Each structure stands twice: as C-alpha cells, then as structure tokens.
Amino acid sequence: MAPENSGRLSFFEATWIVARRDFQAMVMSKMFLIFLLGPLFTLMITAMVSAILIGGSGSIPNVRPELVVSMDRENLDRIAAARQRIGDNIKTMPEIYLTDQIREGSGNHAWVLEEAQNNAGGVLYGTIEDPKLIVRPVQDAKMTTAANLLIAEARRQIGTENPENPFPNIQSETLKSQGFEPQGGFLSSKLTQFLLYILTSTMAVMVLSNLAEEKSNRIVEVLATAIPMESLFAGKLAAMLATTSLALSVWATFGGLAWFAAGGTGEAISMFLRPSIGWIPFIMLFIIYFFSSYLFIGAIYLTIGGITPTARDAQTFTVPASIIQITACLFGTWASSAGGSIPWIAASIPLVSPYTLAGYAAESDGILIHFYGIGLQIIFVTLIIKYGSTLFRKRIINSGRSMRSLIFKKT
Amino acid sequence: MKIEDFDIIETSSLVNPQTEDIQIKQTQKLEYAVNLQNVSKSFGTQQAVKNLSIKVPRGSIYGLLGPNGAGKTTTIRMMLGITDPDSGTRSILGHENPANVARTLGYLPEERGLYANMKACDVIAYMATLRGMPRKLARQKGIEMLEEYGMGESSKKTIRQLSKGMAQTVQIIGTLVHSPKLVVLDEPFSGLDALNQERLEELIRNIASKGSTVIFSTHVIAHAERLCEQVGIIAKGTVRFSGSVEEALDLMPSSILIETRRCEGKWTSYLPLNAVALQTANGTFRWNVPLNTKNERHTEDLLSALVKEGAGVISMSIQKATLHDTFMHIAREASTNKDSN
Numbered sequence: 001m002a003p004e005n006s007g008r009l010s011f012f013e014a015t016w017i018v019a020r021r022d023f024q025a026m027v028m029s030k031m032f033l034i035f036l037l038g039p040l041f042t043l044m045i046t047a048m049v050s051a052i053l054i055g056g057s058g059s060i061p062n063v064r065p066e067l068v069v070s071m072d073r074e075n076l077d078r079i080a081a082a083r084q085r086i087g088d089n090i091k092t093m094p095e096i097y098l099t100d101q102i103r104e105g106s107g108n109h110a111w112v113l114e115e116a117q118n119n120a121g122g123v124l125y126g127t128i129e130d131p132k133l134i135v136r137p138v139q140d141a142k143m144t145t146a147a148n149l150l151i152a153e154a155r156r157q158i159g160t161e162n163p164e165n166p167f168p169n170i171q172s173e174t175l176k177s178q179g180f181e182p183q184g185g186f187l188s189s190k191l192t193q194f195l196l197y198i199l200t201s202t203m204a205v206m207v208l209s210n211l212a213e214e215k216s217n218r219i220v221e222v223l224a225t226a227i228p229m230e231s232l233f234a235g236k237l238a239a240m241l242a243t244t245s246l247a248l249s250v251w252a253t254f255g256g257l258a259w260f261a262a263g264g265t266g267e268a269i270s271m272f273l274r275p276s277i278g279w280i281p282f283i284m285l286f287i288i289y290f291f292s293s294y295l296f297i298g299a300i301y302l303t304i305g306g307i308t309p310t311a312r313d314a315q316t317f318t319v320p321a322s323i324i325q326i327t328a329c330l331f332g333t334w335a336s337s338a339g340g341s342i343p344w345i346a347a348s349i350p351l352v353s354p355y356t357l358a359g360y361a362a363e364s365d366g367i368l369i370h371f372y373g374i375g376l377q378i379i380f381v382t383l384i385i386k387y388g389s390t391l392f393r394k395r396i397i398n399s400g401r402s403m404r405s406l407i408f409k410k411t
Numbered sequence: 412m413k414i415e416d417f418d419i420i421e422t423s424s425l426v427n428p429q430t431e432d433i434q435i436k437q438t439q440k441l442e443y444a445v446n447l448q449n450v451s452k453s454f455g456t457q458q459a460v461k462n463l464s465i466k467v468p469r470g471s472i473y474g475l476l477g478p479n480g481a482g483k484t485t486t487i488r489m490m491l492g493i494t495d496p497d498s499g500t501r502s503i504l505g506h507e508n509p510a511n512v513a514r515t516l517g518y519l520p521e522e523r524g525l526y527a528n529m530k531a532c533d534v535i536a537y538m539a540t541l542r543g544m545p546r547k548l549a550r551q552k553g554i555e556m557l558e559e560y561g562m563g564e565s566s567k568k569t570i571r572q573l574s575k576g577m578a579q580t581v582q583i584i585g586t587l588v589h590s591p592k593l594v595v596l597d598e599p600f601s602g603l604d605a606l607n608q609e610r611l612e613e614l615i616r617n618i619a620s621k622g623s624t625v626i627f628s629t630h631v632i633a634h635a636e637r638l639c640e641q642v643g644i645i646a647k648g649t650v651r652f653s654g655s656v657e658e659a660l661d662l663m664p665s666s667i668l669i670e671t672r673r674c675e676g677k678w679t680s681y682l683p684l685n686a687v688a689l690q691t692a693n694g695t696f697r698w699n700v701p702l703n704t705k706n707e708r709h710t711e712d713l714l715s716a717l718v719k720e721g722a723g724v725i726s727m728s729i730q731k732a733t734l735h736d737t738f739m740h741i742a743r744e745a746s747t748n749k750d751s752n
Binding site: 006007008014025213218219222223 | 491514519
C-alpha cells in the first residue's frame with residue numbers, strides 16, 4: 001500500500017488553489033465592478049475634454065476621408081458640377097477636395113496619401129476622359145465607387161459617356177503599405193500603449209492590495225505552514241492575469257456590441273485604428289506584450305508587498321516603481337515611432353520593451369524585432385519572477401523588521 | 412545519555428520472497444510529536460530564542476507558557492517551519508522538515524484574521540484544501556463542524572457579518588477540519604468571552620481524545636492548568652521549566668494559611684524570618700507560611716506553639732502551590748536576572 005502523502009501540496013496544486021480563490025474573490029468584489037467601469041470613465045473624460053476643445057475652436061474637425069481630385073481647372077469645374085448634381089442622394093459619398101496645385105511627384109500621387117496630416121482616402125487624377133485613381137487599402141471600395149460615379153456624371157454632362165456601358169470602371173491602384181502608416185497606425189500605436197499602461201498598473205495595484213490584506217490578517221502565516229510561498233506568489237499573479245483577461249473579454253464584447261448597435265462598421269473602426277502588421281497578428285502580439293508587461297510589473301509589486309513590513313511601507317515603495325513604469329511607458333511611446341535602431345534598443349530594455357513593441361506592431365510591419373523582443377522578455381520575466389518569488393518567500397513572514405534591514409541585508 | 416533522549420526505535424523483520432533473506436527494517440516509532448533540541452533564533456542583534464529544548468509527547472496537550480515577549484511565537488514558528496532555527500535540531504512528527512508533514516498540521520496564528528468577504532464555509536474549505544483535502548469534502552465537513560458548534564446558520568454568512576468570537580470559531584474550525592495530527596494554537600483564548608473559552612477548552616480536549624497532539628501558547632495560566640498534561644515555561648527565550656503539571660507544581664512549596672487574633676507572642680519565633688502578616692478588615696491577621704517539607708518537625712513545632720502560646724487561631728489550611736505561582740516565580744526570576752544583567 002502506498003504511504004499516505006502528508007507533505008505539502010505540489011507547486012502547481014497549491015498555485016491552482018491560491019489562484020482560484022483570488023480570482024473568485026476579485027471577480028466577486030466591488031473593486032472589480034469599478035475596474036470594469038473604468039473604461040467608461042475614461043470615455044466620459046475623453047468626451048468631456050473633446051467637447052471643451054471643440055467648443056473652444058468652434059468647429060468639429062473633419063475626420064471623414066476625402067477623395068482628392070487633382071486635375072486641371074477645366075476638368076475640376078466639371079467634376080464639381082457632377083458632384084453637385086449627385087447631391088446628397090448617395091449617402092456614402094466622401095468629401096471631395098478639388099485641387100489643381102498638386103505637383104506630379106513620383107507620377108502616381110501616392111505621396112498625397114502618405115502625408116500624415118491629411119484625411120485623403122484616395123486621389124483621382126489625370127483627366128475625365130483618362131482618369132487614374134490611387135487609394136488607401138481600407139478605402140478601396142468606397143473611393144473607387146465615388147470616383148466612378150463622379151466621372152460617369154461628368155462624362156454624361158459633356159456627352160462623352162459610352163451609352164452601352166455608362167459606368168467607366170476606373171482601374172484603381174492601391175497604395176502599398178510602406179512601413180509607416182499615417183494616422184490609423186499612429187493612433188493605434190498610442191492607444192495600445194496607453195491601454196497597456198492602464199491595464200498593467202491597475203492590475204499591479206490590485207494584486208498588491210490583495211497581498212496586503214493577507215499580510216495584515218496573518219493568513220499568510222497559515223499559508224506559509226501549508227504551501228510553498230512561491231505558489232502564493234505565482235497563484236496571485238495567475239489570478240490577476242485571469243481577472244484581467246475576463247475584464248478584457250467583457251470590454252471587447254460590450255464595446256463591440258455597443259459599436260455595432262450604434263450603426264458602426266468594421267470599416268469605420270479601421271478609419272481610426274489600423275495596425276500596420278494586420279489585426280490578427282496585432283491582437284496576438286498585444287496579448288503577449290500585455291502578459292509580459294503585467295507579469296514583470298506584477299512581480300515587482302508582489303515582491304515589494306512581500307518584503308515590506310506594512311501596507312503603508314508597500315505604498316511608499318510603489319511610488320518609485322510607478323514612476324519607473326510611467327517613464328518606461330513614455331520612453332516606449334517615443335521609441336516605437338522614432339525609427340532607426342531606437343526601437344531595437346528599447347526592445348532590449350526590460351519594462352520598456354512591451355510598450356515599445358506593442359506600439360511598433362501598430363505602426364510598422366517589421367516582424368523580426370518582435371521575435372527578438374519576445375525572446376528577451378521571456379528571459380526578463382523568468383528572472384524577475386524567480387528572483388521576486390525567492391525574495392518574497394524569504395521575507396514575507398519577517399514583518400516588523402526595519403526597512404533598513406530589508407534593503408541592505410543580503411538575501 | 413538517557414533513553415528518554417531518543418525517539419523509540421521499533422524493529423521488525425521482513426522476508427524477501429526472492430532471496431529469502433531476512434531483512435531488518437527499522438521503523439521509528441514516534442514518541443514525541445515535537446522534539447526541539449537546542450534551537451536558537453536571532454533577528455539582527457536580538458536573540459529571540461536561545462538553546463531551547465522542548466519535547467512534546469504524542470497525543471498530549473502541551474501548554475507553552477511565558478510572559479509577553481518570552482519567545483513563544485518564535486518557538487512555534489520554528490516548530491512549523493515558518494522560520495528556520497539558526498542552530499539546533501527539530502523533529503516534527505518524526506520529520507526534520509515540517510513541510511514533509513504539512514498536511515497533518517493545523518495552525519492558528521496569534522493575530523487572527525480571515526478573508527472578510529468570504530463565506531464562513533468557503534474559508535474553512537479553502538484552509539482545508541491547502542492541506543490537501545478535497546474541496547467538496549472540506550466544505551461539507553466545515554458545515555458539519557459549524558453546525559456542531561451551533562453556527563450552522565452562519566455557514567453562508569461572510570466573515571464580515573460574524574461577531575469576533577464567531578469569526579474566531581470559524582478560524583479554529585478551519586484549523587481542525589482536516590483532522591490534523593499536530594495542532595498548534597498560538598494564544599487561542601485571547602479575544603474570546605468566558606463561554607467561548609470554555610467551549611474551546613472542550614474542543615481541545617476533544618481533539619486530544621482522538622489522538623492528536625495539541626500545543627497551545629498562553630499567558631493565562633488557568634487554561635493550561637485545566638487542560639495540560641505537560642507544560643513548558645519560557646522566559647527570555649529559554650525554557651525555564653519543561654515537564655508535567657505536577658512536576659511544575661512541585662517546584663513551589665505548598666504553604667499553611669493561618670488566621671490569628673494576635674500578631675505577637677513567643678510563637679512568632681517559629682515563623683520564617685520573612686513571614687509577614689496581613690491584617691484583615693476584622694482586625695485578624697493572616698499568615699502565609701511556606702510548608703517546609705524537608706523539616707516536618709519544624710511545622711509540628713509551629714502548630715504546637717500556636718496553640719500553646721495563645722495566638723488565637725481562627726482558621727488554618729494548607730494551600731497547594733498553583734501553576735500560576737510557579738509561572739509567576741519563574742517569570743519574576745527571569746525578570747530579576749534581566750535586571751541584574
């Protein structure tokens with residue numbers, strides 16, 4: 001007969017039990033509800049700030065994509081007349097921007113679309129008889145339809161349309177992604193970095209307050225006699241990760257439902273958010289960088305909570321940690337757009353790396369840097385969890401010791 | 412070396428069916444649930460425990476007594492492996508490392524607290540699952556134990572909704588639900604009212620009657636006197652006494668309490684030099700004279716003189732020393748040593 005196992009639970013068993021309790025406790029708490037409503041507050045504040053800014057300028061900035069028509073004056077007049085005749089009958093018609101001032105440049109007017117400071121979704125150039133069109137990838141259908149309608153109406157007016165086939169069927173050229181996408185990519189990048197920062201910092205504070213509760217009520221002493229302390233550390237990290245994943249799922253579901261219920265479309269989202277690397281790889285990378293960033297900062301906060309004698313001391317210690325985190329986020333935000341070797345350098349720095357690469361995925365389509373960054377992040381996270389949990393185990397019970405001894409004593 | 416310094420070794424013989432050789436397998440039969448030998452622990456420059464040795468017989472109720480700051484909690488923490496001793500040896504249920512018997516331990520820390528937002532039955536189940544008990548079974552047994560202690564209706568209430576005494580009972584049940592072989596309770600009576608203290612005493616007796624060893628620390632000696640078979644008195648980080656309650660009582664002499672009408676006379680010469688009378692409200696005098704067991708003649712002479720010399724004896728009784736007297740004596744002695752140091 002096998003002897004009865006009277007030893008501790010294994011690391012994984014104990015981690016699972018701790019994680020399950022913490023997850024249930026967090027999800028059932030009022031704090032989680034506040035956390036879920038967090039983005040709503042952010043949206044409200046954003047809306048309020050926007051209203052103030054718009055109120056100050058007296059106009060709503062035009063963010064609808066435009067079809068730029070670049071022809072000579074005579075053709076432009078006919079296009080303008082055609083647009084007027086079409087009127088508001090067709091709701092999906094984009095704004096038309098007429099100009100005869102655009103230089104040829106490379107010849108295909110692609111540079112107009114590559115400019116960061118305009119809303120151009122396509123450029124119609126050449127003549128009414130021989131029109132040419134170049135469009136952004138996501139605006140392809142919309143701009144092509146609009147251009148065909150305008151040319152057909154203009155030709156009908158001057159009597160040059162083909163009676164058998166009045167629709168001109170202009171062959172459009174789609175702009176190739178060239179590493180740096182203006183507007184959509186940039187906006188996606190900054191929003192991603194902001195979201196990453198908010199999520200990781202909130203989660204880390206929640207995991208710390210959870211630990212502070214256990215330290216203050218001495219449950220941690222009972223746990224220390226029952227399970228390996230590394231399990232407590234890992235269990236808490238895992239529980240918070242699961243909590244965040246749940247929150248993200250809730251946000252994504254309700255956000256998506258609200259968006260589509262309000263008549264929004266996927267195309268409309270891509271007007272503002274357009275990760276250069278593509279949505280699926282971008283989402284996958286975001287999840288990886290969120291995990292990495294959270295595990296790194298969460299391990300730091302848990303270690304602080306484990307080694308400091310009181311919750312107040314823990315709060316004091318988290319101030320520099322928060323400052324470092326903000327600095328890392330700001331540096332990552334800058335580095336992801338800086339170009340050259342800077343993103344590579346930033347990807348080599350712990351904590352900065354996830355912010356940089358999450359932003360970079362939105363702004364650039366390079367993939368090699370992600371392999372490099374993820375590889376290093378695995379090493380960073382492994383080291384911080386290993387070192388943090390060791391320190392946590394050694395120090396969590398020794399409450400009441402001076403801060404000086406905590407800082408300077410060899411571990 | 413004496414035989415009691417060692418755990419008893421039991422030998423049994425087995426026959427290997429392949430070789431038919433007789434193998435001798437030695438099995439350690441555990442006499443002591445806890446055996447600490449010369450353990451020491453320092454925190455920085457402060458020595459919390461110094462060369463402390465304790466043996467707790469298996470199945471006994473052992474009281475760890477000592478004034479505040481004596482080193483009781485540090486001793487308990489070393490016992491349970493929360494901290495490791497700097498030196499000395501430790502054997503818990505026959506294992507050097509308490510982690511190897513973690514599932515058979517139950518521990519109630521001195522400063523108590525629970526997850527305020529968890530239901531009582533869930534807290535108990537959680538504590539039991541940490542000791543390897545299946546969750547469903549733990550929950551069921553927790554509810555049964557709560558019902559047993561008249562708290563059946565509270566099982567679905569959160570800890571926040573319970574009174575302090577009830578919450579403490581929940582924690583005690585959480586400590587015991589997995590039927591541990593060794594139960595360590597650090598100051599279990601603090602914070603409980605008289606009724607709950609009595610119930611806890613009953614609970615401790617129950618646990619021991621089922622074969623578990625119970626160690627509890629306290630500075631309220633009455634509990635130890637009522638419950639314990641063995642006690643260890645700690646002061647200033649060292650064991651000042653370890654043994655049975657009877658042995659502890661023998662450390663202090665019994666005394667004769669005499670109440671007299673007069674406080675002067677030849678008979679007073681039979682009193683010890685430091686004997687002092689306390690005058691009562693009735694104007695009588697109360698003497699507390701240590702019983703000299705080594706010289707019985709002296710006691711006889713005193714009693715004879717009291718009668719012959721007309722001391723006016725109103726009452727006389729023999730008062731046995733209590734564990735409290737022993738404890739106070741040891742604590743004072745330790746305190747005096749500290750002062751002299």
